[in-house]
Amino acid sequence: MPHIVQFTSPGRVELVENDPAPLTGGSVRVATWYSGISAGTELTAFRGTNPYLTSTWDAERRLFVPGEPSFAYPVQGWGYSEVGQVVEVGDGVDSLAVGDIVHGIWGHRSDAVLPAAAVATRKLPADVDPVLGTFARVASIALNAVLAADVRLGEQVAIFGQGVIGLLATRLATLSGGRVLAVDTQASRLASATTFGAAETIDALRPGGAGELVRELTGGGADSAIELSGTDRALHEAVRSVVVEGLVAASGFYQGGAANLRLGEEFHHNRVRIVASQISGVPVALGGRWDQPRLVRTVMGLILSGAVDAGALVSDVVDAAEVADVFARLDAGDPGILQAVLRFDAAPERAR
Template sequence: MRAVVYEGPRQVSVKDVPDARIERPTDALVRITTTNICGSDLHMYEGRTDFEPGRWFGHENMGEVVEVGDGVDKLRVGDQVVIPFNVACGHCKNCERGLTNYCLTAQPETAFAGAAYGFADMGPWAGGQAELLRVPWADFNCLRLGEDADERASDYVMLADIFPTGYHATEMAGVQPGDQTVIYGAGPVGLMAALSATIRGAAKVMVVDRHPDRLALAESIGAIAIDDSEVDPVEAVLEQTMGLGADNGCECVGYQAHDPGGDEHPNLTMNRLVSSVRFTGRIGCVGVFVPQDPGASDELAKQGQLAFDYGMFWFKGQQLGSGQAPVKKYNRRLRDLIAEGRATPSFIVSHELPLDRAPEAYERFDAREDGWTKVVLKPGLAA
């Protein structure tokens, strides 16, 4: 089968790799019809993680079941499914509590928890930027789709990661009807958080970024765009909230946050959120942070540490939730919002490309070129 293979920093190729296959009775084999490039893939693409050359990416996956193991009861060949990026067993202590983002079975490293397809430090699972994907514990992990799966593939594929992840940010932030919510980052996840805040009834959603194409997308769903290359975003949020600060906020940038001049400051968005959110407000952080980052710009960040304004955070009585999203907690309800036309997450999609154009797509998405907001790869699409 063909797959997007990591060759080294900022170098991927599309080449033949061994076919995915059924390995255990509870597996399903899925022919990938739609798979996305995620901002999290860029951390690995840029060489900032220990992703091994020769492995292939892809944790936002959707496709058709073409084979099932003898232990699969629910799925049938021909089913259209979307697959959470979390690889989860469904029966460990964390999975039984709904914390599929921290599965203890799918992660072979006993000091860690949580697994994902084609992801550094998250188990051996092959990615789905390929023609085929092996899905373990398939009855548990696959979410079946309706008859409109092909027609609305660019909406449903967002259920694999970024739509539930954006929603998880608003869940941890406690967004309620009538709230004023600020979101740092207008990448795909930040835009999904803005969409989610709107769905949850926020009265005012503010999105901080500096890329005009991304800010325009935020405005297209009714959010207030704040360009931090033009204004102090904290002051802008305070001005929008009568000086009190937002009721809650979402961090959707992560450890590679940088200022308008291009210098990295891993603590930039977290500290701005502390300043932007009111006393007793809540913050949901889904931007990726890592225990170690040898390529970081300062010594603290190299050890996965931040110069965090904890004193002000404590003084304001704020609350913070963090970590990857338990996709299964949300994906069924979000699927139904899509099916009923209440949510259209594909508004962020800028390009639908064949798998063979993945190297170009990675290069241009990584460069944050204007107009490259979200890339969807179609393995079955002619080059």
């Protein structure tokens, strides 16, 4: 019987059985090998803070409004960083064959039936570590943030939050020619930021705030900043860190209010621009040339070539049955966990 990760209620997540989906024409069945956990997004489901769980998303008006939540517990199928092997091919499919290894988005589940077109361009070479495929989405989020911050050769960019996506953004901004100042509260993550190309590292908890030190180290302010921690305090410091009319890409998934974001201070007096970066769309100015498939192609090309060492970010590969323990550690802020990956039973022994 296939299994799927289920958020049963706030603070409770488990692996449960679910019925297999029927194979249809034009689709393939994939046996999941690995599924990466996106801590920021998925902790909102674990904690019950995601707005979809507390209000109604009016898709036509694009507003959250009071009413029945768009999603209610138990919630199944979250997760967007999967890798698996094609084990069955439906009628009319000639772009994939049994045995192909693909990456894509189908949630933390052991068995998935997908349109062949959704994964036909997402094959992984047989000679690479399949876990690398779990980084396609998170690396795309990082690249989207770098594009939103308009990082250019010779410019200085402060990146707040050096979790998985922040570290990927640090590497991608460095590859783009930017000089990165990495900000975080954890010394281990700042050390990783140096490895990923950061020219300077800054303790977010320093007296006076990180923004003040960024301004000192850059001789007047960073050209742009990327905020990926998802905290309003960090967003405020990002605003403080940039030059007059500087750009801040707000890329974190912020929850609740923003008492620490004081818009009457540096934001107002330095005429700072704040733009939202979210993976459902690319920056408007790039819309004619960039889209989500191009983001994926770009980051996977860099990862598979070794230009971005995504494998170094994997701290935990655990059996899917241990999902509750992983989320307990993430919820507690365990500094020893970075990228956690769930391993399903179909994963080959040589990769286990």
